Amino acid sequence: MKKIILYFVFSLALFNSYSSSKLINSEMTQLKEIYVWPKNIKNTITYKELENDLDFLFYYISQAYVGYEEMKLNGYDEEKIDSFIKNKYQNQENIFTKDVYEDIYKVLFKYIIDRHFTIYDHNALLAISACKNLSCLLTNTFVNEYENKYYVCETDSSYLKVGDEYIGDKKCLFYYPSKGTSIYRIGKFVSSELSNEDFLFNKGNISLKLYDDGVIQYSPTIKYHDIETKGSVYVSLSSFVLPPEDSKYRKGADLVLEKFSNIGSKWYKKQNIIIDLRSNVGGRAVYGEYAIWSLYDKKHSAFSYKTQNTMYKFLDSTYFETTTIESPATVLAHLKLFEITDELNTTYGKIFVTKMKKMQKNPQKNTFAQTLENKTTEFSSNYDGKLVFLIDRNTLSASETMVLIAKKIIGPDKVIVIGENSGGCAKYWDVMDYYLPNTGISISLCSSKNDYLENNPCWYGEGAGIFPDYWSTGQDLNETIFLVTQDEEMKQKLKGISSRLM
Secondary structure (H helix, E strand, O other): OOOOOOOOOOOEOHHHHOOOOEEEEEEEOOOOOOOOOOOOOOOEEOHHHHHHHHHHHHHHHHHHOOOHHHHHHOOOOHHHHHHHHHHHHOOOOOEEHHHHHHHHHHHHHHHOOOOOOEEEEOOOOEEEEOOOOOEEEEEEEEEEEEOOEEEEEEOOOOOOOOOOEEOOOHHHEEEOHHHOOOEEEEEEEEOOOOOEEEEEEOOEEEEEEOEOOOOOOOOOOOOEEEEEOOOEEEEEEOOEOOOOOOOOOHHHHHHHHHHHHOHHHHHOOOOEEEEEOOOOOOEEHHHHHHHHHHHHOOOOOOOOHHHHHHHHHHHHHHOOOEEEEEOHHHHHHHHHHHHHOOOOOOHHHHHHHHHHHHHHHOOEEEEEEEOOOOOOOOOOOOOOOEEEEEEOOOOOOHHHHHHHHHHHHOOOOOEEEEEOOOOOOOOEEEEEEEEOOOOOOEEEEEEEEEHHHOOOOOEOOOOOOEOOOEEOOHHHHHHHHHHHHOOHHHHHHOOOOOOOOO
8 A cells, every 4th residue: 555645634623613612711912914825935035034934933823722831831932942043044144944944843843742733844845743643563473362361373473483472562462353353463553664673472572574554545635435235335535625615626525525424314224334534634524523423313414504503512512622712813714714615604604704803803812611511421322333434544633533423422332443543633623724924834723622532542642543443454454344244245345445445
């Protein structure tokens, strides 16, 4: 499978427009121009332009980033960073944009644990995220669990034989049922390239080769496909990103996203619903959230603005716990995005128009908290089948949220996740790109934080993401799906799934 570099990770959480959050802090601020689209993209800038861009950078972070207070607790000092960068370039007439880009991420990233926080140099087509993804690299050594001990049952190592006992860290064992009901595959989480690793057996440390299964090709446009059998349906979606209103892909995207949101209302009678979110980097969370809610809800209503409101009233009262900041910068950023995507006349678009009018009269940075007074621990879902998610390391953001909500409200026993760990990009939310007007460099900042992930057993943190119930490489994916569904016809139709969305 081909590896790719992701140049963006995008998510927009519109549920904040509907929530009944409580104001926990408010402070006066400035109403300034912001940029959500590049004004300029230059190779070099002047010193005065650098000063101007730094002013915008610090304004964006302080006014649009929900993790700003955490950054300060971690040692972030705006004045020191400002002085450091300005002193470095004080005597230069022409300053290279690429150098500024590198300086910004070097001085900022040590204060941030947020995979959405990304800096882009659009001139050089470079991007770097503040939090790296932990990829799981697996060996070709499998062990069989018997009475809490682990014995080699298959290996490609000449230093091991069947029956040798693995006595190393259990965190390096990944449940791999396509090889048998009590079989685990040995592997390791890495954040950089690694070819071999030592693992402890009864005969000592043995070096085993680590294999990288890679990821399927990311699609810059939304692609949807479904395959149906009598008892099952397979649905794939490549992205939740909504294209601009004037894009030639917009009409098709609107149709596809609405179609995807209705998989619950259309196929709730199926014994198995397989949702393929591999390499889906996120986008508009509402479509995935709605697909799950319509499975849960006894009415199984079709997608509409009216039923979206009903869904969010349910999720706000039973599931979502968030911290959100709202400022002139965040409100104006949303309005500019909605102008591009032709959403100003939607229900949520009009809400932000009203918010902007208030900000113009009284510019404030407000912090809201939404907590659940009566936390729901047990849900009664109206879907009785099995919901199967296929994920990989580039399943991100809105895609991860869809899986997490399904686990909670459909039920952990009914929802089976297959593949590898997801990208870990769901704690910080409602991300917008803010551009520096002279360099054209942009930073992705989240205005909301998902506090409900703190004690979620499915979530292993930013960069680590969701762990699958059944680990599987592409080679064994179809067999692993069959173990869950027992649908022979679907197994035949999913031939080729190892390397692509069907």
